[in-house]
Amino acid sequence: MHLPRTLPLSLPTFSRRTLATHLPSGGPLGTHASFPVSATPSEFTITPRNGFLPLHDPLTTLPPRYAALESLLTRMPLTRMDTHQPGLLATGDFGPAVKDELPLYDVSSETDPRVLTALFRDYTFAASAYLLEPCDLHNRQRGQVAGGGDGTYGLGRSVLPKNLAVPMVQVAAKLGAKPFMEYAQSYALYNYARVDAGKGLEYDNLKLIRAFSGMESEHGFILVHVAMVAHTGAQVAATVNALNAAAAHDRAAFNTHLIAMRTALQHINAQMETMWRHSSPADYLKFRTFIMGTKNQPMFPRGVVYEGVSDQPTFYRGESGANDSIVPTLDNFLAVTENMPENALTEILRDFRSYRPENHTLWLQWVEERAKTLGVRQFALADPNSAVLYLSLLDQLREFRARHWNFTKQYILKHTRHPTATGGSPIVTWLPNQLSVVLSAMTQTATAIGNNTTSSASPLTTENRHLAQELLENAATQQRILDREVRELKLRFEHQDEADTDWSRAEVAAQA
Numbered sequence: 041m042h043l044p045r046t047l048p049l050s051l052p053t054f055s056r057r058t059l060a061t062h063l064p065s066g067g068p069l070g071t072h073a074s075f076p077v078s079a080t081p082s083e084f085t086i087t088p089r090n091g092f093l094p095l096h097d098p099l100t101t102l103p104p105r106y107a108a109l110e111s112l113l114t115r116m117p118l119t120r121m122d123t124h125q126p127g128l129l130a131t132g133d134f135g136p137a138v139k140d141e142l143p144l145y146d147v148s149s150e151t152d153p154r155v156l157t158a159l160f161r162d163y164t165f166a167a168s169a170y171l172l173e174p175c176d177l178h179n180r181q182r183g184q185v186a187g188g189g190d191g192t193y194g195l196g197r198s199v200l201p202k203n204l205a206v207p208m209v210q211v212a213a214k215l216g217a218k219p220f221m222e223y224a225q226s227y228a229l230y231n232y233a234r235v236d237a238g239k240g241l242e243y244d245n246l247k248l249i250r251a252f253s254g255m256e257s258e259h260g261f262i263l264v265h266v267a268m269v270a271h272t273g274a275q276v277a278a279t280v281n282a283l284n285a286a287a288a289h290d291r292a293a294f295n296t297h298l299i300a301m302r303t304a305l306q307h308i309n310a311q312m313e314t315m316w317r318h319s320s321p322a323d324y325l326k327f328r329t330f331i332m333g334t335k336n337q338p339m340f341p342r343g344v345v346y347e348g349v350s351d352q353p354t355f356y357r358g359e360s361g362a363n364d365s366i367v368p369t370l371d372n373f374l375a376v377t378e379n380m381p382e383n384a385l386t387e388i389l390r391d392f393r394s395y396r397p398e399n400h401t402l403w404l405q406w407v408e409e410r411a412k413t414l415g416v417r418q419f420a421l422a423d424p425n426s427a428v429l430y431l432s433l434l435d436q437l438r439e440f441r442a443r444h445w446n447f448t449k450q451y452i453l454k455h456t457r458h459p460t461a462t463g464g465s466p467i468v469t470w471l472p473n474q475l476s477v478v479l480s481a482m483t484q485t486a487t488a489i490g491n492n493t494t495s496s497a498s499p500l501t502t503e504n505r506h507l508a509q510e511l512l513e514n515a516a517t518q519q520r521i522l523d524r525e526v527r528e529l530k531l532r533f534e535h536q537d538e539a540d541t542d543w544s545r546a547e548v549a550a551q552a
């Protein structure tokens with residue numbers, strides 16, 4: 041990682057005037073906060089305009105000097121997006137085509153962040169398609185439980201050829217990324233274009249650049265993420281402003297910015313709900329194979345060797361929404377992360393935080409540290425009405441994670457017995473680990489609000505008292521249901537209490 045520099049909030053891409061009116065003046069703890077930014081220029085630079093999306097819309101095509109790679113990616117999907125005819129993956133011909141057609145491109149002189157990010161997206165798409173093509177064939181023939189299969193994927197290819205491995209590793213190093221498909225810089229957040237360049241980033245104005253399957257549900261799955269992240273400029277601004285207000289002990293401003301944060305989260309959660317209609321639960325496993333990782337996956341019991349790079353096998357987590365920054369930002373701001381239990385599942389959460397653009401990692405670390413140093417939770421709980429706003433933000437986290445758990449049950453668990461998610465986490469226990477932490481933080485907060493009988497400059501309004509009581513009851517009910525579901529599901533899925541299963545041993549045991 042390069043030495044970070046500090047980014048003043050007023051970036052060239054963001055109007056200074058607009059920002060200035062959003063920031064409170066410096067308080068007792070002094071200056072406005074500014075968060076650190078990577079020394080290397082990056083498309084993934086956070087501002088209150090673009091939030092966690094790139095600064096500019098992604099490059100849709102590679103420069104003409106990479107024509108062979110562009111051509112392979114166009115012909116790659118199970119159903120091609122241009123002709124709607126079966127593509128190379130449909131017949132298992134992608135791997136041979138990579139070997140026959142792809143030159144070993146020299147990317148060493150590339151410096152433009154947009155070209156580098158587009159190359160990273162495209163090499164990682166091609167690498168995942170190459171490694172997982174046999175698993176997709178296997179899964180289509182006899183994988184899906186709903187279709188009478190056994191839910192398995194067989195084995196992936198264990199060597200990545202040098203015409204993919206060498207340039208991908210070089211481009212990744214230039215971006216400070218891991219050389220594997222990533223949620224932000226490849227699959228989701230660098231994979232959208234506007235249908236009408238003059239319009240905004242609403243779902244209906246988005247189209248995909250790259251795809252594995254080309255089916256409508258894959259389009260919907262990816263672009264719902266993008267449409268959600270399009271609201272994160274407001275989340276970023278509210279987070280910085282609320283931290284500054286806490287530093288200045290400015291209660292009124294703090295409450296105003298918590299409300300702005302909640303509004304941003306409500307938009308994000310409402311957008312998330314549209315997943316049901318944009319991407320069918322019955323289709324998910326038809327395109328999910330290609331976003332699996334090589335770490336903690338039975339398809340890669342001995343990892344993958346990158347030819348021309350090293351003889352040592354590599355193990356990388358697959359693409360996952362777990363590498364999105366909306367939830368970790370809120371977890372860190374509300375001090376939820378620091379109250380995660382010390383267990384193997386929380387280790388995975390920490391590990392996921394390194395699978396993202398350097399600026400997103402720096403931002404998350406900064407929010408966590410700043411919220412801890414300023415005592416944001418304590419500051420919120422010191423006033424009953426701030427405390428209810430804090431509780432309602434916890435409730436937004438709960439809503440996100442509860443909906444997400446429903447997705448996992450409907451899109452995945454119903455259709456497979458595969459024990460790990462695309463990011464390599466145990467499928468039945470990892471998500472409930474975090475949902476439980478939020479539910480218990482809600483219970484503690486609501487109880488603290490109810491017990492706070494000290495006279496206050498702003499006594500709890502009747503409306504807020506009722507809201508706290510209602511959220512407390514909801515959290516208790518949800519925890520009971522979740523505990524029962526996990527108990528039952530653990531009977532159906534193996535290895536759910538392990539962060540890292542040794543699949544080479546499991547493979548030997550299965551063959552014995």
Ligand code: HEM
Nearest residue numbers: 265360361362364367447448451461462463464465471474
């Ligand atoms: C059909 C829809 C979805 C399904 C089936 C799904 C599935 C999963 C699974 C199985 C995980 C576990 C981590 C792993 O991959 O190993 C995960 C994590 C995660 N996903 Fe999704 N996901 C969906 C949509 C979304 C969307 C739209 C977002 C929005 C950004 C998102 C954000 C996250 C986050 C933040 C985590 C980490 C959760 C936590 O910290 O508790 N997911 N997802």
